[in-house]
Amino acid sequence: MNSQARTQTRTQAGTRVRTRFSVGPAVVGAVIGAVTAVIVVGSWHVLLVLFSNHTAAPSLSAVAAVGALLGIWIRSPYLRSTTPQRTLRVLGSALLVTAGWLTATTLRPFGLSSVSGWGIIGTAIVWTVIAFTIHSIFRRVPVTDQIKSDLLYTSVSSLRAAGVLFFTVIAIFPFYFMVASSLKTRAALLQNPANLAIDFSQGIGHVLVGYVEVMTRFNFGRYILNSTFVALFTVIATLIPAILGAYAVTRLRFRGRELLSRSILLIYMFPAIVLVIPLYSVFSQLGLRNTLPGLLIVYPAMTIPVALYMLRSYFLTLPRDIEEAGLIDGCTRFEVIWRITLPLSIPALASVGLYVFMIAWNEFLFAFMFLDSPEIFTLSRGVVALNSQEVPRQFLMAGAVVITVPVMVLFFWFERFLTGGLAAGGVKG
Amino acid sequence: MGRKQYKGLAEREARLAILMLIPAFLIVFAIILFPVLLNFWISFKEVQLGDLRAPAPVAREQIVQRPRRAGDALILEYQLRNTSRQDPIENVRVTGTVPPGLKAAELPEPFRLEDRKLVARYDRWEPAFSQRVQLVFTADASFVDGPWLQSADMTFPAADGRSANRLFNFTFTGKNYRQVLSSTSFWPALATSFIYTTGGAIGAILLGLLAAQLLNTRFHGKSLMRGLLLFPYVAPVIAVAFTWSFLLDPFSGTFNALLVRFGVVSEGISFLSERTAAVSLFGFSFRIPLALSTVIAFDAWRYFPFSFLFILARLQAIPDALYESAEVDGATPYQKFFRITVPQLSGVLGTLFLLRFMWTFNKFDDVFLLTGGAAGTQTLPIQVYDYAFGRADIGAGAATAVMLFLFLAVFLIIYFRYTPEEEA
Numbered sequence: 083m084n085s086q087a088r089t090q091t092r093t094q095a096g097t098r099v100r101t102r103f104s105v106g107p108a109v110v111g112a113v114i115g116a117v118t119a120v121i122v123v124g125s126w127h128v129l130l131v132l133f134s135n136h137t138a139a140p141s142l143s144a145v146a147a148v149g150a151l152l153g154i155w156i157r158s159p160y161l162r163s164t165t166p167q168r169t170l171r172v173l174g175s176a177l178l179v180t181a182g183w184l185t186a187t188t189l190r191p192f193g194l195s196s197v198s199g200w201g202i203i204g205t206a207i208v209w210t211v212i213a214f215t216i217h218s219i220f221r222r223v224p225v226t227d228q229i230k231s232d233l234l235y236t237s238v239s240s241l242r243a244a245g246v247l248f249f250t251v252i253a254i255f256p257f258y259f260m261v262a263s264s265l266k267t268r269a270a271l272l273q274n275p276a277n278l279a280i281d282f283s284q285g286i287g288h289v290l291v292g293y294v295e296v297m298t299r300f301n302f303g304r305y306i307l308n309s310t311f312v313a314l315f316t317v318i319a320t321l322i323p324a325i326l327g328a329y330a331v332t333r334l335r336f337r338g339r340e341l342l343s344r345s346i347l348l349i350y351m352f353p354a355i356v357l358v359i360p361l362y363s364v365f366s367q368l369g370l371r372n373t374l375p376g377l378l379i380v381y382p383a384m385t386i387p388v389a390l391y392m393l394r395s396y397f398l399t400l401p402r403d404i405e406e407a408g409l410i411d412g413c414t415r416f417e418v419i420w421r422i423t424l425p426l427s428i429p430a431l432a433s434v435g436l437y438v439f440m441i442a443w444n445e446f447l448f449a450f451m452f453l454d455s456p457e458i459f460t461l462s463r464g465v466v467a468l469n470s471q472e473v474p475r476q477f478l479m480a481g482a483v484v485i486t487v488p489v490m491v492l493f494f495w496f497e498r499f500l501t502g503g504l505a506a507g508g509v510k511g
Numbered sequence: 512m513g514r515k516q517y518k519g520l521a522e523r524e525a526r527l528a529i530l531m532l533i534p535a536f537l538i539v540f541a542i543i544l545f546p547v548l549l550n551f552w553i554s555f556k557e558v559q560l561g562d563l564r565a566p567a568p569v570a571r572e573q574i575v576q577r578p579r580r581a582g583d584a585l586i587l588e589y590q591l592r593n594t595s596r597q598d599p600i601e602n603v604r605v606t607g608t609v610p611p612g613l614k615a616a617e618l619p620e621p622f623r624l625e626d627r628k629l630v631a632r633y634d635r636w637e638p639a640f641s642q643r644v645q646l647v648f649t650a651d652a653s654f655v656d657g658p659w660l661q662s663a664d665m666t667f668p669a670a671d672g673r674s675a676n677r678l679f680n681f682t683f684t685g686k687n688y689r690q691v692l693s694s695t696s697f698w699p700a701l702a703t704s705f706i707y708t709t710g711g712a713i714g715a716i717l718l719g720l721l722a723a724q725l726l727n728t729r730f731h732g733k734s735l736m737r738g739l740l741l742f743p744y745v746a747p748v749i750a751v752a753f754t755w756s757f758l759l760d761p762f763s764g765t766f767n768a769l770l771v772r773f774g775v776v777s778e779g780i781s782f783l784s785e786r787t788a789a790v791s792l793f794g795f796s797f798r799i800p801l802a803l804s805t806v807i808a809f810d811a812w813r814y815f816p817f818s819f820l821f822i823l824a825r826l827q828a829i830p831d832a833l834y835e836s837a838e839v840d841g842a843t844p845y846q847k848f849f850r851i852t853v854p855q856l857s858g859v860l861g862t863l864f865l866l867r868f869m870w871t872f873n874k875f876d877d878v879f880l881l882t883g884g885a886a887g888t889q890t891l892p893i894q895v896y897d898y899a900f901g902r903a904d905i906g907a908g909a910a911t912a913v914m915l916f917l918f919l920a921v922f923l924i925i926y927f928r929y930t931p932e933e934e935a
Contacts, residue, residue, distance in 0.1 A: 383542030
């Protein structure tokens with residue numbers, strides 16, 4: 083797609099800049115303008131409902147009509163030809179529309195019931211966003227007489243804009259909802275479930291009551307420690323055998339090497355649900371079921387195959403020459419691994435380690451099946467325990483935030499390592 | 512001689528390799544391969560959840576009467592019980608230690624007091640054996656004046672014996688398979704599994720494809736956007752599943768509240784507890800499986816980042832020259848997408864589909880946390896759980912798991928057959 087952008091600029095530069103007004107681009111501009119305006123005003127309305135107590139009832143036909151005019155104007159050659167001040171002019175037209183809109187609605191835009199500063203500022207923001215969205219949709223599209231190709235390119239960029247909006251919403255909204263409902267009382271949620279604004283008027287202690295309760299009464303401090311311990315132990319207990327195994331598979335010759343390499347991945351595909359019954363049975367009889375050591379045996383076993391597979395892929399990319407030089411200089415195999423292979427693999431080790439941490443931290447099934455005593459609960463198991471009629475939903479959501487935040491922070495911090503690893507290994511999910 | 516030396520080296524290398532592979536192999540064998548085999552074993556046995564605890568002899572003591580003065584009787588009642596209702600216990604030995612200052616007055620058979628040790632031996636306790644026996648002792652002055660008089664426990668009874676383990680005996684039965692395959696819920700669950708799996712896999716791949724296409728250009732905030740898009744995938748399932756179920760709640764869920772507010776529906780929809788919903792489109796009215804569709808949507812949402820990363824990596828490897836020459840030939844963006852991008856991605860899309868298909872087929876957590884398998888969302892993994900832990904029938908659960916595993920084996924064969932080594 084990079085190439086496409088480049089070639090488009092080239093076409094744009096090559097095309098004669100048109101100054102004559104023509105119908106085709108105007109129609110396209112009107113359609114895109116109307117749709118954009120309706121989507122933006124609709125989103126603004128949703129935001130208004132979610133975060134304020136104002137009621138609005140925008141007239142979508144009026145919005146569409148004005149949006150269409152704005153689209154025609156931004157699409158028109160008059161605005162395109164004045165390249166240096168284009169941005170300023172787009173902003174100017176947006177503000178002009180805002181002024182007109184406010185006058186026409188006597189300062190109560192979009193059916194707002196009262197005059198307020200937020201209504202006025204909101205209107206300005208809405209129309210500015212509309213204008214610049216239309217502008218950015220048309221920016222890379224060459225103006226031609228052919229309505230067909232015009233529609234084609236415009237539809238691509240408007241779909242792109244819609245896509246960005248869509249994916250941003252689906253990635254952020256559920257998590258915002260999680261945080262917001264952990265900060266709101268049950269009464270407030272039931273009274274107006276559509277409102278997700280957080281009410282700070284009764285003090286920060288009132289807002290954070292869910293977290294305080296979860297950490298004190300429900301002992302989540304303990305669960306955080308348990309989960310951290312289990313996850314860190316799993317990382318170490320996975321990395322050591324996986325490093326040794328991956329080294330053996332990539333560097334040493336032995337019979338059945340190929341078969342082994344392939345079966346690693348095969349084993350990784352084995353479903354946890356098939357393992358639950360036998361492990362539950364055997365662990366019950368061995369007295370390992372309701373214990374942390376039980377989990378500490380199961381988790382590394384789940385992660386060793388994928389860790390081995392990812393490290394194997396990485397070791398294959400490392401040059402053998404340095405290691406062979408080390409061997410010739412008289413290092414033992416383990417010295418070579420310790421002094422040469424491992425220092426070269428730090429990025430891969432970080433990525434695999436983070437992954438394993440994440441898998442162990444998030445694991446639900448075995449924690450749920452194995453752990454009965456509250457003092458050894460991991461966070462997953464602790465959150466399940468909050469899911470009861472007697473516990474307010476606010477507390478459960480606070481627990482959910484507590485388990486989610488560390489993983490998110492870790493992940494954001496090391497995102498670069500992870501994305502590469504995710505694609506390379508394909509963590510089971 | 513050189514050859515011989517080389518052979519020695521090769522042997523040493525092979526031995527070292529095996530040594531280095533042993534830790535990984537042992538753990539994986541013990542926790543993955545052995546349990547899979549054991550699952551087959553269990554599926555041929557009649558085992559209930561309660562049978563997992565081996566039958567144990569239990570002896571408990573109750574003080575019926577304490578002595579007042581020397582010469583009075585101390586009366587204890589022993590409650591003897593076999594915890595199993597199916598299996599006998601053999602060679603049972605009940606033991607206790609009698610406090611000083613007590614003499615046996617009246618002991619039932621087969622109790623004996625030797626010095627201060629109380630012992631009773633039984634050949635066999637039948638299943639569900641339960642018996643109360645009274646032991647009478649005479650107390651002397653030292654007992655009445657001593658600290659034991661008011662003690663809450665007197666003899667600290669213990670019992671041991673030999674019992675057969677139901678899990679590891681050699682009686683087998685095909686009953687579990689007959690039960691599972693003839694039940695009315697197996698085939699519907701299999702069908703649900705296939706719909707859920709196919710829908711979830713395709714949904715996740717389509718969303719991933721769109722996201723990858725969107726992010727395969729340069730724009731401001733691209734890396735931020737990429738980070739955001741991975742959120743659903745890295746967040747713990749337990750947190751996002753509860754979030755979705757609250758968000759979609761018909762009475763207090765924000766999503767339904769918004770739908771009602773904007774007039775899309777007149778009252779909240781029970782997305783996760785309604786089996787079907789009527790939808791009318793272009794004048795046609797039909798019913799869709801509502802809860803199942805919601806669960807599929809959840810899966811598509813949660814797992815699209817995975818396909819997104821996979822596809823994005825592949826997209827970036829498509830040579831620019833292909834697009835440039837298409838451009839010269841006057842191809843439209845859609846033509847470029849369908850004629851260049853999609854064919855170039857076909858390999859990775861196929862692999863992804865198989866991977867997602869296999870993983871979704873086994874997926875338990877998501878459905879379990881969202882609906883618990885109710886409202887037409889009972890997939891095979893949920894059924895495994897339902898049999899084994901809901902109805903406490905471990906054997907039937909294992910038999911269902913075996914069926915699931917057989918289907919999976921077919922997919923695995925296809926996967927390893929048709930994906931090239933470097934993509935597998």
